Every structure is written in structure tokens, then in C-alpha cells.
Amino acid sequence: MNITIPQLQAYLAQHYQGDQDEQGFFMKLVEEVGEVAEVLNQRAGRKVQDKADLDLELVTELADILHYTVAIAAVNGLDLNRIILEKDKRAAVKYQHEMDLETFLKAQRKS
Structure with a gap:
């Protein structure tokens, strides 16, 4: 099963409904970044x-980073999906990439 950023954001908004502790989420995010570094x-x-399986440990910690990053956006009602696309488009121009994320996604849908 695949998920999208908007789906995860909607889920976390519902999951954390009433919990606006963005500083707590940020502290958890920093903790998870430290665990990735480890x-x-x-x-x-x-x-x-x-750890027996470092690949599994790494992907688990990366998932935690995504969780808390998206949770911060979700509890603040921010459209993370839109911002990711806009920021990538600006970066593609700035760094002269051949393709931006939106163009890539459109090409993926066609194939």
C-alpha cells in the first residue's frame, strides 16, 4: 500500500486532533534526527x-522523522504537499536541474 503526503497529513491531523504541542513534536523530531545520526x-x-539490522533501524528512524515533520505541518493546517512542489520548482531553477518534481510526477503518470 502506498500513501501520499496529503493522506499522511490528514491522518496525523485527525490523530493529533486537539494536540497543538508543536514544540513537543519538534523535540521528538530532533530526537529522531539524533537516532538517524547514531x-x-x-x-x-x-x-x-x-543493532542487528542497520538498514531496518535506519528506515525506521527515517519514518519517525517523516512522522513528526508531517505532524508539525498537520497540526498547523499547512499544505506541505504544495510547499514541497513549490520549493522543489524554485530549487530546480536555482540549481539548473533538468527536471523538477512536478514534471517528474506528471511523466510518471503518463508511463
């Missing part, structure tokens, strides 16, 4: 590996 350090051999 896994990456283990993968690079800079830290003793204490």
Missing part, C-alpha cells in the same frame, strides 16, 4: 554497532 555512525564504523 545509525549512520554505526554504518560508517565510527561507532560500535549494537
Whole structure:
């Protein structure tokens, strides 16, 4: 099953209904970023590996980062999907990319 950013945002808005603790969500986000750093350090051999499956640990922590990032947008009623597309379009122009995300998505739908 695939999910979209708007679907996740709607789910989290409902899930956290009435919980406007954006600072708490941000603190959880920072904690999860630290956990990704720890896994990456283990993968690079800079830290003793204490996890059996670093790929699973990494993807789990990345999912947590997405969760709290989208939750912050959701509880504030921000359209993360629109902003991602707009920001990517500006970056594509700034960095002279051959294709922006919106163009990529349209091409994917056609194929």
C-alpha cells in the first residue's frame, strides 16, 4: 500500500486532533534526527554497532522523522504537499536541474 503526503497529513491531523504541542513534536523530531545520526555512525564504523539490522533501524528512524515533520505541518493546517512542489520548482531553477518534481510526477503518470 502506498500513501501520499496529503493522506499522511490528514491522518496525523485527525490523530493529533486537539494536540497543538508543536514544540513537543519538534523535540521528538530532533530526537529522531539524533537516532538517524547514531545509525549512520554505526554504518560508517565510527561507532560500535549494537543493532542487528542497520538498514531496518535506519528506515525506521527515517519514518519517525517523516512522522513528526508531517505532524508539525498537520497540526498547523499547512499544505506541505504544495510547499514541497513549490520549493522543489524554485530549487530546480536555482540549481539548473533538468527536471523538477512536478514534471517528474506528471511523466510518471503518463508511463
